[in-house]
Amino acid sequence: MAVDLLLGLQWGDEGKGKIVDVLTQDYDIIARFQGGPNAGHTLEFDGIKHVLHTIPSGIFHKGAMNIVGNGVVIDPVIFQKELDNLKQFNLDIKSILLISRKAHLILPTHRLLDAASETAKGKAKIGSTLKGIGPTYMDKTGRNGMRVGDLEFSDWKEKYRILADKHEAMIGFYNVDIQYDLPELEAEFFKAVEALKELTFIDSEEYLFKAQKEGKKILAEGAQGSLLDIDFGTYPFVTSSNTTAAGACTGLGVAPNQIGDVKGIFKAYTTRVGSGPFPTELFDADGETMGRVGNEFGATTGRARRCGWLDLVALKYAVQINGVTELMMMKGDVLSGFKKLKVCTSYNYKGETITHLPYNIEAENLTPIYKEMEGWNEDLTKMTSEDQFPKALNEYILFLEKELEVPIKIVSVGPDRTQTIHR
Ligand code: GDP
Ligand code: IMO
Ligand code: MG
Numbered sequence: 001m002a003v004d005l006l007l008g009l010q011w012g013d014e015g016k017g018k019i020v021d022v023l024t025q026d027y028d029i030i031a032r033f034q035g036g037p038n039a040g041h042t043l044e045f046d047g048i049k050h051v052l053h054t055i056p057s058g059i060f061h062k063g064a065m066n067i068v069g070n071g072v073v074i075d076p077v078i079f080q081k082e083l084d085n086l087k088q089f090n091l092d093i094k095s096i097l098l099i100s101r102k103a104h105l106i107l108p109t110h111r112l113l114d115a116a117s118e119t120a121k122g123k124a125k126i127g128s129t130l131k132g133i134g135p136t137y138m139d140k141t142g143r144n145g146m147r148v149g150d151l152e153f154s155d156w157k158e159k160y161r162i163l164a165d166k167h168e169a170m171i172g173f174y175n176v177d178i179q180y181d182l183p184e185l186e187a188e189f190f191k192a193v194e195a196l197k198e199l200t201f202i203d204s205e206e207y208l209f210k211a212q213k214e215g216k217k218i219l220a221e222g223a224q225g226s227l228l229d230i231d232f233g234t235y236p237f238v239t240s241s242n243t244t245a246a247g248a249c250t251g252l253g254v255a256p257n258q259i260g261d262v263k264g265i266f267k268a269y270t271t272r273v274g275s276g277p278f279p280t281e282l283f284d285a286d287g288e289t290m291g292r293v294g295n296e297f298g299a300t301t302g303r304a305r306r307c308g309w310l311d312l313v314a315l316k317y318a319v320q321i322n323g324v325t326e327l328m329m330m331k332g333d334v335l336s337g338f339k340k341l342k343v344c345t346s347y348n349y350k351g352e353t354i355t356h357l358p359y360n361i362e363a364e365n366l367t368p369i370y371k372e373m374e375g376w377n378e379d380l381t382k383m384t385s386e387d388q389f390p391k392a393l394n395e396y397i398l399f400l401e402k403e404l405e406v407p408i409k410i411v412s413v414g415p416d417r418t419q420t421i422h423r
Contacts, residue, residue, distance in 0.1 A: 071251020237276025
């Protein structure tokens, strides 16, 4: 059985958590393949709002197995807090959540290094979530990292000490003022590691291979979005992993020819949190309205998200890179009440009109060119089928499908599980 993928196509926060939760009823296994606690995936059902960071978004469904894959980076301290938040749901976590031995560990000093690096960058900072993501992936590719599987060996604390001491020396090189109490952070870390060790560690690539052979349905859950991809995103203002389809192969050990549907999620407009170029960003009342109505505040850091019109050039690029086979449009309800909507269909790049994403999309080189479309006034949040959609919304959807050459299979009209319309 092929492995389906679910990926964010913009700068993250497209609504992946919600949709994975909605789709889990059709799957046996939900597997996260990259990122870590920089992610914040929100789920809403039965009047409860829940934010997950490292734990896959299938966790609330009876019968679904949840896997944290080898491509994920885990902070035991944050993981512990996530588990504590789940206690109220009486889930048998040990039997529904499995962790890859090859997943890397975020140490307290990785977080400190993240802070030191960002402080040293000053104005050029990435706007990182400061969860230690970059430094942990650097240790992974530098072949210095600690993995979950190391915790099963008696010498793990020695390995830890060597790495943490090295990090402390590195923090010194940054020559910035970072205040921290390492013994306190370490006490918290060691405690959380003991709790993590209570969970089930597996060789996840082997587990998934067998599951595929047995005909189990697997959905790989991405974190962040394609424009934050380390290779294809708006570098250097990106995260440190491959958020695109290929990342699911390396982050889970699934062969490329085993990938089935590639489900791409996008918001009906665009948001971005942190630094970096954003061609369609709005600095006016429209942007303010999107942020307010869409409640655009980061699920992990609480920071206000920057808002702007939909950028079809960037979206097309993401569709291509990922080989998207079906689309999901989120938060259409937030656009209700706009008299006119704008969609960026090309860029003026150094005086030339282009329809692809160029190497550099900083504002000094590029201005977006828009198509204006009719808005709609109707409240979408209580709609239950496509037949109820206002004409202007249907036109918006049909225009996007034509431009992107991929069907929009789901239109989300609110944060709740039930506010999901299948087309
Ligand atoms: P993720 O990181 O991709 O999982 O997305 P986040 O959870 O960070 O951000 C998406 C936000 O939008 C969350 O607060 C969701 O509850 C909310 N949301 C998801 N879909 C919709 C929708 O269709 N309409 C509205 N109004 N909110 C939505
Ligand atoms: P989900 O999975 C939105 C952004 C940060 C910063 C850059 C690098 O919820 O969509 P990092 O902490 O990785 O060093 O930050 O990437 N970023 C996200 N933005 N959603 C996310 O995850 C993000 N994870 C990281 O704001 O600009
Ligand atoms: Mg998020």
